[in-house]
Amino acid sequence: MADESSHSKTHTESQIYLSTRGGDYDLSFETVVLKGLAADGGLFLPHEIPTAVDWQDWADLSYEDIALKIFSFYISTSEIPTADLKAIIDRSYSTFRAKEVAPLVHLKDDLYLLELFHGPSYSFKDCALQFLGNLFEYFLTRKNEGKVGKDRHHLTVVGATSGDTGSAAIYGLRGKKDVSVAILHPKGRVSPIQEAQMTACIDANVYNLAVKGTFDDCQDIVKTLFGDPETNKDLKLGAVNSINFSRILAQIVYYFKSYFALAKQSETFKVGDTVRFVVPTGNFGDILAGYFAVRMGLPVDRLVIATNENDILDRFWKTGRYEKHAVPAKEAEGGLEVDGVKAHADGVKETLSPAMDILVSSNFERLLWFLAYEFAATVGMDDEFNKKHAGQEVNAWLRDLKVKGGFGPVYKDVLSSARRTFESERVSDEQTVETMKQFYDAVGYVLDPHTAVGVTAAVRSIERADDGVPHISLSTAHPAKFAGAVELALKDNDKFSFDKVLPEEFVALEKKPRRVADVDNDWKAVRDLVRQQVEKELSS
Numbered sequence: 181m182a183d184e185s186s187h188s189k190t191h192t193e194s195q196i197y198l199s200t201r202g203g204d205y206d207l208s209f210e211t212v213v214l215k216g217l218a219a220d221g222g223l224f225l226p227h228e229i230p231t232a233v234d235w236q237d238w239a240d241l242s243y244e245d246i247a248l249k250i251f252s253f254y255i256s257t258s259e260i261p262t263a264d265l266k267a268i269i270d271r272s273y274s275t276f277r278a279k280e281v282a283p284l285v286h287l288k289d290d291l292y293l294l295e296l297f298h299g300p301s302y303s304f305k306d307c308a309l310q311f312l313g314n315l316f317e318y319f320l321t322r323k324n325e326g327k328v329g330k331d332r333h334h335l336t337v338v339g340a341t342s343g344d345t346g347s348a349a350i351y352g353l354r355g356k357k358d359v360s361v362a363i364l365h366p367k368g369r370v371s372p373i374q375e376a377q378m379t380a381c382i383d384a385n386v387y388n389l390a391v392k393g394t395f396d397d398c399q400d401i402v403k404t405l406f407g408d409p410e411t412n413k414d415l416k417l418g419a420v421n422s423i424n425f426s427r428i429l430a431q432i433v434y435y436f437k438s439y440f441a442l443a444k445q446s447e448t449f450k451v452g453d454t455v456r457f458v459v460p461t462g463n464f465g466d467i468l469a470g471y472f473a474v475r476m477g478l479p480v481d482r483l484v485i486a487t488n489e490n491d492i493l494d495r496f497w498k499t500g501r502y503e504k505h506a507v508p509a510k511e512a513e514g515g516l517e518v519d520g521v522k523a524h525a526d527g528v529k530e531t532l533s534p535a536m537d538i539l540v541s542s543n544f545e546r547l548l549w550f551l552a553y554e555f556a557a558t559v560g561m562d563d564e565f566n567k568k569h570a571g572q573e574v575n576a577w578l579r580d581l582k583v584k585g586g587f588g589p590v591y592k593d594v595l596s597s598a599r600r601t602f603e604s605e606r607v608s609d610e611q612t613v614e615t616m617k618q619f620y621d622a623v624g625y626v627l628d629p630h631t632a633v634g635v636t637a638a639v640r641s642i643e644r645a646d647d648g649v650p651h652i653s654l655s656t657a658h659p660a661k662f663a664g665a666v667e668l669a670l671k672d673n674d675k676f677s678f679d680k681v682l683p684e685e686f687v688a689l690e691k692k693p694r695r696v697a698d699v700d701n702d703w704k705a706v707r708d709l710v711r712q713q714v715e716k717e718l719s720s
């Protein structure tokens with residue numbers, strides 16, 4: 181079942197996977213989920229995105245039923261029989277506080293908010309990580325049937341977080357058999373609640389590592405560990421970041437579900453009409469799921485990327501160049517200080533939306549592959565040739581990114597193709613705070629700062645879009661996770677009190693014991709620490 185090459189007759193093209201850099205080809209879903217990152221450093225993608233999708237018939241289905249429809253396109257029943265997949269899905273979304281999983285709220289006029297923070301860790305990451313935790317459990321139980329001791333497959337999940345993936349991954353994996361989870365966060369650069377959510381999990385299989393560096397440093401360390409064959413073999417690494425394709429897959433669901441919710445709530449919008457989605461963006465995972473939904477046929481006018489002042493993506497859409505862009509030390513030092521967090525002069529700017537303080541967006545590589553593939557296809561060669569060409573092009577772009585700090589401008593046709601589906605907006609801290617104030621004053625809604633980046637972009641998009649095109653702006657985190665930014669924005673409003681939005685379990689968190697280890701920004705130091713912890717855990 182876990183065969184690396186399971187290109188059998190029971191699999192459709194969308195159920196077998198390749199690497200964006202061309203090294204791996206024809207892999208099964210199970211292999212892709214357990215490996216996380218390809219051996220050549222690339223990200224996994226299905227050979228094709230299904231287009232013959234009867235999505236119009238899903239209007240009355242529940243979140244879980246739409247998930248089952250979508251996942252079945254990407255996972256063969258010979259890998260996970262339908263009844264098992266359904267059970268995994270039902271278990272994954274039973275932990276959400278909202279019955280609809282992701283409710284759609286009408287903010288005003290053409291603007292709707294998709295609340296994605298009703299899962300256990302109060303961020304959108306739960307929508308995928310509850311599912312991934314259960315998938316790991318399913319595959320490992322099957323692999324380890326009848327095995328004992330050292331013969332059991334023990335997965336060591338290593339993840340990088342700017343705050344939300346870490347807590348969601350820990351909540352999805354704590355206490356699970358045959359899995360250890362090591363989460364690297366940039367020391368002092370996540371919000372106090374995010375830090376408490378992670379470090380107050382003191383289960384034996386959870387290790388929190390505070391890295392002296394940025395989120396990008398953490399992400400680089402994770403990718404280096406995956407690229408090291410010895411570590412990979414010893415520890416059997418698994419990924420929870422959106423490099424793991426199952427993360428993208430799970431996030432496709434809420435694009436479809438919210439589209440149907442809009443058709444139910446709006447008097448003018450009906451199934452078949454076009455909508456815009458606005459997505460606060462960092463690693464490009466969430467919006468890439470939207471791209472899959474578009475390719476599967478959902479009528480989307482544009483996907484709007486909303487970045488904070490770490491704006492590598494916005495600059496790509498404006499110029500065709502993808503370049504790391506060090507914030508000059510002077511400018512960085514001038515940033516606002518909230519929750520003890522301030523701007524640093526190491527390239528990434530610390531903003532009021534810290535989970536999006538990312539210099540290089542890992543899933544952009546997946547979009548680049550599609551853009552390169554489509555460009556090759558215009559020459560009219562066969563599919564195999566186009567895929568090979570896309571892999572080579574992605575390799576060349578990423579080599580330049582590593583060696584020269586950037587690449588581009590890309591060909592005009594590549595950029596035009598990116599602009600046909602996406603638009604982008606850059607939102608400053610000042611604008612974020614202004615939006616949080618405005619929406620509290622106007623409609624009494626407390627936006628978290630990441631969501632406010634999206635809503636600011638949505639307001640701008642509404643002005644230029646065709647009249648009446650509804651906008652669904654993704655609300656990616658609960659405001660109480662970012663007390664500093666919320667207080668800063670709303671402190672002058674007499675009606676506001678933070679206690680009104682503070683979930684009880686956050687209060688309880690403050691009093692819980694914590695466990696975290698500091699570690700240098702050095703992949704070997706991280707490797708050694710993780711190895712020691714796994715050995716200790718398995719011998720106790």
Ligand SMILES: Cc1ncc(COP(=O)(O)O)c(C=O)c1O
Binds near residue numbers: 344
């Ligand atoms: C609250 C919040 N909003 C937005 C994002 C950006 O999402 P993505 O990295 O998928 O682009 C993140 C981090 O991923 C986040 O934690």
Ligand SMILES: N[C@@H](CCOP(=O)(O)O)C(=O)O
Binds near residue numbers: 341343423462
């Ligand atoms: N914003 C994220 C960063 C990691 O992104 P991922 O989607 O690739 O896991 C976080 O909060 O950790």
